[in-house]
Amino acid sequence: SDTRGRSLSLAHLYVAYSALALGGLAGLLQVLVRSGGLTLPAGIDYYQILTVHGVLLGLILTTFFIIGFLHASIIRTSGPYSNRSIVLGWLGFWIMLIGTIMSASMILLNEATVLYTFYAPLMAHWLFYLGLTFVVVGSWFSGAAMISAYRHWRKEHPGQTSPLLTFMAIITIVLWIIATLGVAGTVLFQLLPWSLGIVERVDVLTSRTLFWYFGHPLVYFWLLPAYMAWYAIIPKVIGGRVFSDSLARLSFLLFLLFSIPVGFHHQLVEPGIDAFWKYLQVVLTFMVVIPSLMTAFSLFATFEIRGRELGAKGLFGWLRKLPWKDARFTVPFIGMLAFIPAGAGGLINASNQMNQVVHNTIWVTGHFHLTLATTVVLTFFGISYWLIPHLTGRVLTKEMNRLAIIQAIVWTVGMGIMSLSMHAAGLLGAPRRSAFSTYGDAPQALAWIPYQAAQAIGGTILFIGIILVLYIVVSLAFFSPKGTETFPVADSGSAKTPKALEDWRIWLTILTALILIAYSVPFIDMIQQAPPASKGYRLW
Numbered sequence: 001s002d003t004r005g006r007s008l009s010l011a012h013l014y015v016a017y018s019a020l021a022l023g024g025l026a027g028l029l030q031v032l033v034r035s036g037g038l039t040l041p042a043g044i045d046y047y048q049i050l051t052v053h054g055v056l057l058g059l060i061l062t063t064f065f066i067i068g069f070l071h072a073s074i075i076r077t078s079g080p081y082s083n084r085s086i087v088l089g090w091l092g093f094w095i096m097l098i099g100t101i102m103s104a105s106m107i108l109l110n111e112a113t114v115l116y117t118f119y120a121p122l123m124a125h126w127l128f129y130l131g132l133t134f135v136v137v138g139s140w141f142s143g144a145a146m147i148s149a150y151r152h153w154r155k156e157h158p159g160q161t162s163p164l165l166t167f168m169a170i171i172t173i174v175l176w177i178i179a180t181l182g183v184a185g186t187v188l189f190q191l192l193p194w195s196l197g198i199v200e201r202v203d204v205l206t207s208r209t210l211f212w213y214f215g216h217p218l219v220y221f222w223l224l225p226a227y228m229a230w231y232a233i234i235p236k237v238i239g240g241r242v243f244s245d246s247l248a249r250l251s252f253l254l255f256l257l258f259s260i261p262v263g264f265h266h267q268l269v270e271p272g273i274d275a276f277w278k279y280l281q282v283v284l285t286f287m288v289v290i291p292s293l294m295t296a297f298s299l300f301a302t303f304e305i306r307g308r309e310l311g312a313k314g315l316f317g318w319l320r321k322l323p324w325k326d327a328r329f330t331v332p333f334i335g336m337l338a339f340i341p342a343g344a345g346g347l348i349n350a351s352n353q354m355n356q357v358v359h360n361t362i363w364v365t366g367h368f369h370l371t372l373a374t375t376v377v378l379t380f381f382g383i384s385y386w387l388i389p390h391l392t393g394r395v396l397t398k399e400m401n402r403l404a405i406i407q408a409i410v411w412t413v414g415m416g417i418m419s420l421s422m423h424a425a426g427l428l429g430a431p432r433r434s435a436f437s438t439y440g441d442a443p444q445a446l447a448w449i450p451y452q453a454a455q456a457i458g459g460t461i462l463f464i465g466i467i468l469v470l471y472i473v474v475s476l477a478f479f480s481p482k483g484t485e486t487f488p489v490a491d492s493g494s495a496k497t498p499k500a501l502e503d504w505r506i507w508l509t510i511l512t513a514l515i516l517i518a519y520s521v522p523f524i525d526m527i528q529q530a531p532p533a534s535k536g537y538r539l540w
């Protein structure tokens with residue numbers, strides 16, 4: 001029916017999975033190099049492939065997948081896009097794609113080996129920063145397409161509560177737009193002029209602070225689409241309903257409020273930021289844990305209620321009633337389970353004293369391979385298994401469903417081995433972002449080697465997982481039998497939801513106040529007490 005909307009979403013998903021193919025290959029190479037088992041040919045540098053891996057998987061796969069999924073969710077629940085939204089959506093897609101090609105080319109030419117956080121004073125070619133600017137600006141066009149569709153719906157349905165999935169998609173994109181103001185600030189006013197030679201030096205602390213103003217909400221921009229599926233789609237897959245429409249909306253609003261003013265928990269060991277402001281942002285970080293706990297509660301409730309409806313008895317009998325053979329449920333469910341240890345690791349990171357132990361160790365890499373690369377990514381795979389055939393007019397066959405569950409098991413085994421050994425080696429002091437070295441055969445460094453070998457084994461199993469998921473995705477996109485695959489949306493009974501939950505004036509005012517409280521004084525301090533700015537370095 002809505003062919004234009006379908007093509008728009010699909011185009012984003014195709015770019016996302018292409019990024020997975022290239023970024024995954026870089027991941028395999030880098031675990032092998034790090035374990036000491038491989039030397040890269042033709043002068044290719046370890047940090048170059050690490051940058052390819054981080055940028056393609058952390059920034060490109062996620063942004064394209066999420067925007068494609070958000071478009072599809074809004075169209076599914078609020079109706080086909082107007083011409084205006086379609087044009088804005090395609091403009092966004094092309095600007096982002098051109099930006100991606102610019103930045104990726106510079107990385108492949110080894111002129112932007114600055115890792116995915118592109119911290120100053122490491123300097124990249126100016127085209128890399130310009131490419132990133134295009135990606136961000138393009139995503140704003142996509143956001144404008146979504147907001148325009150949402151406003152249109154509200155105009156057509158005065159006084160009604162918007163569909164839950166649309167509301168969640170709008171929170172996610174508003175979070176992204178407000179967060180990207182920080183990264184746009186550092187790229188446009190600091191990194192671009194500096195890499196072009198217009199200014200000679202860069203203020204590193206301000207740049208990193210602007211980056212983390214963006215970088216932390218970025219991780220919730222990754223998480224919220226997974227939560228959309230958990231709250232509003234999975235209940236339908238298991239034949240149930242959303243536990244509470246109001247609770248789901250409140251949890252998304254809490255993410256909007258608390259995920260931005262917390263960037264300092266990535267900068268706890270950095271000088272130049274007063275301890276009081278770090279403390280305040282750590283308190284706010286613990287506030288952002290609350291909506292995740294609400295999510296866990298509400299998911300358990302949905303699962304249990306459904307299981308009991310199906311006649312389950314005893315304390316845990318409902319677990320047996322869940323549709324374990326359905327990849328649309330099982331694959332994201334594994335992601336949910338992974339979030340229990342992953343979230344616990346996050347709480348450790350956020351605790352100031354424990355952060356001193358784990359910061360800049362490979363523990364942190366283990367943390368985000370559980371959060372992003374397991375919880376979020378497995379949910380994205382689970383979504384793709386019905387979304388891609390839904391968009392291409394095909395069906396998820398029994399064989400592909402079975403393969404999808406096998407894929408998730410392979411992924412879990414590979415990631416389990418890799419991430420556990422990353423956490424363990426991190427506690428033994430192994431640094432993150434470092435190529436293979438025995439540090440002059442120092443005993444401490446020699447103790448890390450078995451864990452690095454385990455990482456290589458886990459990483460190789462994961463690569464098999466990547467081949468499997470790509471095989472499934474290509475089959476679903478081009479070869480599965482023609483048919484109709486539904487986009488499942490659970491009933492949430494939004495009629496009783498308090499109207500205040502959709503009163504943007506309230507929430508955006510609180511958000512602005514929180515951001516100003518958390519960041520104003522530290523920024524003034526940075527400007528007034530700025531240490532000498534750095535001239536910068538190049539790794540290339």
Ligand code: HAS
Nearest residue numbers: 219265292296299336339343346347349350359368371372
């Ligand atoms: Fe994090 C570093 C703190 C969540 C990603 N994080 C990172 C980096 C990334 C990342 C990429 O405070 C590295 C950045 C870099 O390159 O330097 N993180 C947290 C905290 C949370 C958290 C407090 N992180 C995430 C998520 C990510 C992500 C989500 C991506 C998607 N993280 C940090 C800190 C650092 C950090 C510090 C900096 C470290 C440093 O020093 O550099 C929290 O949001 C976590 C809350 C979650 C929970 C779990 C709730 C459980 C649920 C599962 C329900 C399951 C069910 C099924 C119902 C408390 C919702 C169960 C059924 C059964 C039957 C059992």
